Amino acid sequence: TSSGSSSLLWFRKGLRIHDNPALELASQSSHLYPVFVIDPHFMKPDPNATSPGSSRAGLNRIKFLLHSLVDLDCNLKKLGSRLLVLQGDPAQVLIQCLKEWNVKRLCFEFDTEPYYQALDIKVKNFALASGIEICSPVSHTLFNPTDIIKKNGGKPPLSYQSFIKLAGQPIPPLSTMHSSLPPVGHLGNCDVSEVPSIKDLGYEDAEQDEFSPFKGGESEALKRLAECMKDKAWVANFEKPKGNPSAFLRPATTILSPYLKFGCLSSRYFYQQIEDVYKTMPKHTSPPISLLGQLLWRDFFYTAAFGTPNFDRMKGNRICKQIPWNDDDKLMEAWREARTGFPWIDAIMVQLRQWGWMHHLARHSVACFLTRGDLFVHWEKGRDVFERLLIDSDWAINNGNWLWLSCSSFFYQYNRIYSPITFGKKHDPNGDYIRHFLPVLKDMPKEYIYEPWTAPLTIQTKAKCIIGKDYPMPVVSHDSASKECRRKMGEAYALNKKLNGLVSEDDLKSLR
Numbered sequence: 001t002s003s004g005s006s007s008l009l010w011f012r013k014g015l016r017i018h019d020n021p022a023l024e025l026a027s028q029s030s031h032l033y034p035v036f037v038i039d040p041h042f043m044k045p046d047p048n049a050t051s052p053g054s055s056r057a058g059l060n061r062i063k064f065l066l067h068s069l070v071d072l073d074c075n076l077k078k079l080g081s082r083l084l085v086l087q088g089d090p091a092q093v094l095i096q097c098l099k100e101w102n103v104k105r106l107c108f109e110f111d112t113e114p115y116y117q118a119l120d121i122k123v124k125n126f127a128l129a130s131g132i133e134i135c136s137p138v139s140h141t142l143f144n145p146t147d148i149i150k151k152n153g154g155k156p157p158l159s160y161q162s163f164i165k166l167a168g169q170p171i172p173p174l175s176t177m178h179s180s181l182p183p184v185g186h187l188g189n190c191d192v193s194e195v196p197s198i199k200d201l202g203y204e205d206a207e208q209d210e211f212s213p214f215k216g217g218e219s220e221a222l223k224r225l226a227e228c229m230k231d232k233a234w235v236a237n238f239e240k241p242k243g244n245p246s247a248f249l250r251p252a253t254t255i256l257s258p259y260l261k262f263g264c265l266s267s268r269y270f271y272q273q274i275e276d277v278y279k280t281m282p283k284h285t286s287p288p289i290s291l292l293g294q295l296l297w298r299d300f301f302y303t304a305a306f307g308t309p310n311f312d313r314m315k316g317n318r319i320c321k322q323i324p325w326n327d328d329d330k331l332m333e334a335w336r337e338a339r340t341g342f343p344w345i346d347a348i349m350v351q352l353r354q355w356g357w358m359h360h361l362a363r364h365s366v367a368c369f370l371t372r373g374d375l376f377v378h379w380e381k382g383r384d385v386f387e388r389l390l391i392d393s394d395w396a397i398n399n400g401n402w403l404w405l406s407c408s409s410f411f412y413q414y415n416r417i418y419s420p421i422t423f424g425k426k427h428d429p430n431g432d433y434i435r436h437f438l439p440v441l442k443d444m445p446k447e448y449i450y451e452p453w454t455a456p457l458t459i460q461t462k463a464k465c466i467i468g469k470d471y472p473m474p475v476v477s478h479d480s481a482s483k484e485c486r487r488k489m490g491e492a493y494a495l496n497k498k499l500n501g502l503v504s505e506d507d508l509k510s511l512r
């Protein structure tokens with residue numbers, strides 16, 4: 001296959017050398033063009049955004065991506081290749097490159113996200129019409145979502161147990177070790193550059209109190225994974241709901257999510273590493289709570305998202321309860337800007353802004369609070385904030401979890417509400433997490449740190465934090481707000497049931 005032909009490897013996610021089937025296919029040629037296109041859709045600075053970054057991505061994620069690209073370029077250079085960075089509308093840029101370099105084969109990882117599905121059609125249409133061979137292997141997930149949906153009669157399984165039953169054993173990672181890659185061909189008139197810096201992209205390297213401690217890239221991902229796997233007992237005893245969401249000096253989970261998001265780490269390789277640990281530790285936890293179980297959650301949501309039209313909205317989404325959420329922009333802003341007056345909630349929102357990562361149960365707390373727990377704001381609005389600010393921001397997983405937490409789908413026990421006061425206290429009675437992310441409260445005695453508005457004025461004065469002035473009063477009373485939320489959820493559920501009863505599948509068929 002290597003007779004004077006050129007391949008173009010189009011990186012989007014999958015920013016790695018290990019277990020990379022698209023790279024495998026692309027490297028069977030005489031010349032290889034490894035390309036990444038900086039897409040203004042995600043990367044163009046937005047001066048009007050509520051915090052530094054583009055309209056779709058906070059600066060933390062943009063930086064993480066640039067780190068990942070630098071690392072990828074470095075790893076490619078070790079194999080005699082390099083990363084070719086271009087900028088602009090990806091479809092236009094790609095088509096120009098395919099023409100200019102006389103490419104015979106185009107390789108890119110299959111992507112289930114609607115944005116990439118639409119983009120891929122444009123590029124594929126051009127390639128097909130030009131006689132270019134297309135290879136688009138599935139390698140972002142453990143399984144091929146299309147296969148699982150097919151096995152289930154055309155619809156995605158909607159419970160974890162039925163998903164596991166159908167899924168079986170995941171696809172194993174490739175074990176190829178590259179010692180070299182085909183050289184890059186001549187570049188012609190394409191506007192290729194090195195990986196740009198954050199400044200090159202038009203961002204000021206904003207002064208922020210604290211930045212994300214996580215650095216992007218495959219090398220960092222593999223180091224982090226190895227570090228986690230060394231502690232075999234920890235891997236074997238991992239139990240998700242038991243972790244401490246307020247642990248920030250030594251977080252309770254792997255923090256591999258940002259690396260999985262960009263594919264700096266292969267989920268299949270991660271899975272295999274966990275299985276290797278289990279072989280030496282016969283007594284270990286099992287799905288859904290085990291570490292292996294977490295990776296299966298990821299594939300569960302990918303499959304549900306891929307097989308559900310309008311997965312990312314309430315309207316037109318057949319698995320989503322229709323709930324009359326309110327449009328209260330003021331409450332929404334208070335939540336987004338960490339000004340709800342509930343220190344546990346606000347500290348988590350500050351961690352989101354500063355680190356671009358929070359523990360799973362911390363995400364639970366703020367998502368429940370915004371939606372069915374206290375503020376009754378639409379889950380899509382919270383989703384948007386997470387989507388922009390999380391480094392691990394992932395279309396399928398983020399939407400799936402917002403559907404879950406708002407009791408719109410997957411999970412329906414709307415009577416179980418996280419208390420914004422007692423939930424955090426259980427894990428962190430001294431409030432160290434709050435003191436770290438909300439330094440304005442650092443001197444508040446622990447008796448009051450979760451409810452500072454109850455502190456006598458003398459104590460507030462001594463702690464140099466007057467509630468209502470230095471830190472806000474709570475935007476709602478949790479007791480009455482949560483009661484009201486339960487009532488509205490009850491009403492909405494009853495109405496959904498009635499509607500579903502009225503419009504049966506048969507009625508729908510006769511309407512068509």
Ligand code: FAD
Nearest residue numbers: 253254255256257294295297298360363392393394398401
């Ligand atoms: P670990 O506990 O170490 O788990 C290992 C890996 O398993 C994770 O990296 C992740 O890929 C996967 N995983 C863990 N929990 C889940 C889950 N509930 N659903 C799907 N996959 C999971 N995760 C994202 O990766 N991107 C998102 O955009 C995202 N949005 C979320 C929004 C809300 C409202 C909630 C409640 C959760 C969200 N999660 C999201 C899921 C979860 O919180 C994170 O994956 C996890 O906290 C990442 O930390 P970790 O890598 O240390 O996880």
